[in-house]
Amino acid sequence: MRDKYEPMVNTLNKYLDEILPNYWYNIVPDLPKPLPPPIDPPENSSRIELLQQILPKEILKQQFTIDRFVKIPDEVKEKYGVLGRPTPLYRAKALERFLDTPATIYFKFEGALPTGSHKVNTAVPQVFYAHTEGVDHVTTETGAGQWGAAVALAAALYGVKATVFMVKASYDQKPGRRALMEFYGAEVVASPSKLTKIGVEIVERNPRHPGSLGIAISEAIEYALENGYRYVMGSVLDVVLMHQSVIGLETMKQLELIGEEPDVLVACVGGGSNFGGFVYPFIGLKSSKKMEFVAAASAEVPKFSKGWYKYDYPDTAGLLPLLKMITLGKDFVPPPIYSGGLRYHGLAPSLSILIAEGIVKWVEYKESDILEAARIFAKTQGIVPAPESAHAIKAVIDIALQAKKNSEKKVIVFNLSGHGLLDIENYRSMMLRYQKQ
Numbered sequence: 001m002r003d004k005y006e007p008m009v010n011t012l013n014k015y016l017d018e019i020l021p022n023y024w025y026n027i028v029p030d031l032p033k034p035l036p037p038p039i040d041p042p043e044n045s046s047r048i049e050l051l052q053q054i055l056p057k058e059i060l061k062q063q064f065t066i067d068r069f070v071k072i073p074d075e076v077k078e079k080y081g082v083l084g085r086p087t088p089l090y091r092a093k094a095l096e097r098f099l100d101t102p103a104t105i106y107f108k109f110e111g112a113l114p115t116g117s118h119k120v121n122t123a124v125p126q127v128f129y130a131h132t133e134g135v136d137h138v139t140t141e142t143g144a145g146q147w148g149a150a151v152a153l154a155a156a157l158y159g160v161k162a163t164v165f166m167v168k169a170s171y172d173q174k175p176g177r178r179a180l181m182e183f184y185g186a187e188v189v190a191s192p193s194k195l196t197k198i199g200v201e202i203v204e205r206n207p208r209h210p211g212s213l214g215i216a217i218s219e220a221i222e223y224a225l226e227n228g229y230r231y232v233m234g235s236v237l238d239v240v241l242m243h244q245s246v247i248g249l250e251t252m253k254q255l256e257l258i259g260e261e262p263d264v265l266v267a268c269v270g271g272g273s274n275f276g277g278f279v280y281p282f283i284g285l286k287s288s289k290k291m292e293f294v295a296a297a298s299a300e301v302p303k304f305s306k307g308w309y310k311y312d313y314p315d316t317a318g319l320l321p322l323l324k325m326i327t328l329g330k331d332f333v334p335p336p337i338y339s340g341g342l343r344y345h346g347l348a349p350s351l352s353i354l355i356a357e358g359i360v361k362w363v364e365y366k367e368s369d370i371l372e373a374a375r376i377f378a379k380t381q382g383i384v385p386a387p388e389s390a391h392a393i394k395a396v397i398d399i400a401l402q403a404k405k406n407s408e409k410k411v412i413v414f415n416l417s418g419h420g421l422l423d424i425e426n427y428r429s430m431m432l433r434y435q436k437q
């Protein structure tokens with residue numbers, strides 16, 4: 001039996017090995033304008049120097065690299081394989097039929113990874129570097145719990161402890177994700193918490209504060225600094241977008257194998273990591289065809305329509321250096337929408353440039369709009385998308401219907417950044433709130 005099937009399995013592995021890249025792609029040298037450097041505030045101590053105590057050394061090095069390609073360590077590549085990379089690229093034929101569109105729709109399914117989203121693509125290298133530098137405890141923030149679950153898994157793989165500050169609104173809304181993190185062995189704390197000075201201050205001012213990613217980041221950093229741990233970050237930093245480039249590099253290879261080239265690429269945007277990871281290789285490495293790039297964000301966190309492009313802190317307490325980015329201001333408290341991963345005031349600096357230069361287009365959708373899109377996708381393709389990813393689906397549906405009006409045979413490719421099986425109770429609440437049936 002084994003003799004019969006082993007060659008087949010090995011051929012498959014060889015083929016998969018061809019798709020999984022050996023290098024991450026860094027868009028920084030290919031940006032239309034130089035990336036404005038992080039800066040220190042005029043008063044107070046240097047935040048840039050503080051980074052050396054906060055981040056693993058190799059992460060800090062990669063954050064500032066201008067190399068176009070950075071080798072993925074063999075150890076990390078092996079873990080990517082263990083966790084199920086390369087992820088599948090599917091054609092959404094049933095959705096095409098439902099929309100009766102001449103467009104062809106493909107989606108890259110990051111929800112196939114064990115914690116249900118793309119976040120593990122950067123959790124693994126960040127925890128790997130921390131571990132190789134002798135660190136035995138990492139801290140982080142999480143919104144919806146997707147990033148926290150990814151860190152909890154990566155920490156378990158390397159035998160490192162993890163403390164996750166989970167935004168209070170999500171801590172209450174998403175007990176399943178909290179349980180998943182704890183199952184992997186992480187300590188999960190509702191943020192704002194009583195473990196840090198900033199948390200205590202905020203709770204004293206407003207004991208019912210719903211929390212925000214900005215606050216949770218500040219707490220995770222303060223806790224790491226106080227205890228000599230290292231902090232790992234789930235989005236916004238350009239090094240995180242670089243790690244996520246495995247998504248786009250694989251997609252390019254997969255499309256190449258079937259002889260297809262996209263006209264439009266779509267992904268949702270919180271801090272920008274799944275968008276950057278998916279789209280940047282197409283922006284920087286493929287210029288033969290004119291492509292459109294669409295970033296889908298939340299109208300409840302209206303950073304594109306109401307934000308500024310200016311220097312701002314990535315975290316509420318201002319412990320990190322100022323980044324030039326599109327931002328709603330570090331003190332913006334987003335409403336407690338169920339797309340917890342989109343509840344962030346800022347945006348990765350590289351993506352902010354691409355938006356400001358008009359290279360990447362954007363759309364914003366209300367929670368009530370994305371519910372219908374998520375249900376259409378579930379009822380046609382069978383997959384319950386994460387509410388964050390449903391923003392991308394809504395954009396894809398709009399583009400496909402426009403293509404129908406114009407009789408255009410567009411090729412639309414989007415990133416399904418996560419599945420929503422652990423968000424199903426939240427969808428139920430949304431249905432009660434927004435729909436009759």
Ligand SMILES: Cc1ncc(COP(=O)(O)O)c(C=O)c1O
Pocket residue numbers: 117118143144145146147234235236268269270271272273274275340341342386388389417418419
């Ligand atoms: C499934 C999913 N998609 C998207 C996001 C948004 O983050 P980013 O913009 O960094 O990809 C998150 C964040 O938690 C998420 O969980």
